Amino acid sequence: MKVVHVTEIIDGKGLGALADSELELVEVHAAECADCAEALFAARFTQGLLRVHAETVTAEPPAFFETRVLATIREKYVERLPFWSFRRWWQASYGMVGAMVLIAAVLGMLTLFAPAANDQGDMSSYSLYSTEADVLNKRSARDLSREQLLEVIYSGKKDQGKR
Amino acid sequence: MRLADEYGTMSEIDLARQAAGGDESAFAEIVKRFSPRVFSYSARFFKRHSLVEEAAQEVFLKAYTQLANYEGRGSLEGWLTRITVTTCINILRSTKPQSELTVSELSDDESEWLEERLMNAASLDHQTHEDKLIAADLVWRVLETLPPDESFLIQMLEGEGATVKEVARMTGWSEAKIKTKAFRVRRRMRESIQKLLNAKDGRLRKG
Numbered sequence: 021m022k023v024v025h026v027t028e029i030i031d032g033k034g035l036g037a038l039a040d041s042e043l044e045l046v047e048v049h050a051a052e053c054a055d056c057a058e059a060l061f062a063a064r065f066t067q068g069l070l071r072v073h074a075e076t077v078t079a080e081p082p083a084f085f086e087t088r089v090l091a092t093i094r095e096k097y098v099e100r101l102p103f104w105s106f107r108r109w110w111q112a113s114y115g116m117v118g119a120m121v122l123i124a125a126v127l128g129m130l131t132l133f134a135p136a137a138n139d140q141g142d143m144s145s146y147s148l149y150s151t152e153a154d155v156l157n158k159r160s161a162r163d164l165s166r167e168q169l170l171e172v173i174y175s176g177k178k179d180q181g182k183r
Numbered sequence: 184m185r186l187a188d189e190y191g192t193m194s195e196i197d198l199a200r201q202a203a204g205g206d207e208s209a210f211a212e213i214v215k216r217f218s219p220r221v222f223s224y225s226a227r228f229f230k231r232h233s234l235v236e237e238a239a240q241e242v243f244l245k246a247y248t249q250l251a252n253y254e255g256r257g258s259l260e261g262w263l264t265r266i267t268v269t270t271c272i273n274i275l276r277s278t279k280p281q282s283e284l285t286v287s288e289l290s291d292d293e294s295e296w297l298e299e300r301l302m303n304a305a306s307l308d309h310q311t312h313e314d315k316l317i318a319a320d321l322v323w324r325v326l327e328t329l330p331p332d333e334s335f336l337i338q339m340l341e342g343e344g345a346t347v348k349e350v351a352r353m354t355g356w357s358e359a360k361i362k363t364k365a366f367r368v369r370r371r372m373r374e375s376i377q378k379l380l381n382a383k384d385g386r387l388r389k390g
């Protein structure tokens with residue numbers, strides 16, 4: 021008759037989880053089989069060792085562990101947030117919002133104090149400058165020779181055409 | 184600004200929500216509340232306390248970046264336990280397991296302790312605290328020869344007496360995977376101890 025060893029049962033579920041009938045089968049076989057008796061002894065010894073080990077394995081967090089974790093988080097994530105992080109952009113937007121408020125304030129002041137541009141006519145009088153103003157600014161037209169005057173007028177028209 | 188007491192009484196889901204929204208005090212409360220558990224699980228993977236602490240730090244950093252994914256399905260404690268197990272396994276995966284422990288590598292204390300247990304019919308009950316530490320050290324050395332996931336599994340199943348279902352909840356592994364791994368690691372661990380016992384027993388008989 022073929023001998024059926026019981027190491028599969030021993031290692032399969034763990035000794036603690038064996039049903040009474042399974043444990044009986046293991047013990048009856050181990051009484052007759054030296055190899056399985058050795059395996060059963062080693063399995064019980066291993067289980068005992070692991071229970072002792074479990075009793076001794078403890079670790080407590082040190083005092084203020086949460087403070088250390090937060091410090092690491094700030095160092096790692098908050099100050100070097102990824103490009104796509106919402107919080108990074110939120111933080112960066114503080115400066116931008118400030119600048120926008122300042123610009124809005126300056127524009128507001130200008131609207132209050134600058135003269136109002138009412139119609140197109142007024143605007144065209146401001147744009148008169150080009151040729152004539154160039155001449156008037158440079159020196160009096162009377163000081164220029166006819167050729168120089170034509171030259172200035174001509175080049176002014178050329179500039180206007182370019183615009 | 185909320186009072187510290189308010190965080191202490193806040194529910195897990197509220198804490199998680201606040202922390203995910205950038206409330207640092209809420210996250211500090213999460214660390215405070217759950218770090219004993221995270222340390223206790225990390226300690227199954229690392230013998231040195233400094234390594235346990237490093238791993239626990241890593242766990243909370245990961246939790247911080249993944250808080251938005253915690254949707255309150257299951258407890259925060261369970262969620263953090265799964266992060267702890269995965270993080271520790273990943274840390275250890277890059278280190279090669281130690282080669283099999285032989286009797287010649289045992290310390291004098293371990294050697295003496297084993298001999299005594301063998302002569303006293305291997306009784307592991309009623310041991311002194313010092314005896315327990317020697318035994319625990321011996322177990323560490325055998326556990327270090329195993330892959331980290333298997334080492335954790337056998338500690339939970341045999342050391343803590345956890346059920347397959349409980350381990351499945353802790354790790355997120357399927358019950359079928361746990362059963363297959365459990366069989367393999369029980370056999371490996373039992374055979375390692377058996378070899379040590381045989382070598383010792385042989386020497387005792389010869390001596």
Ligand SMILES: [Zn+2]
Pocket residue numbers: 024025026049053054055056057
């Ligand atoms: Zn047999």
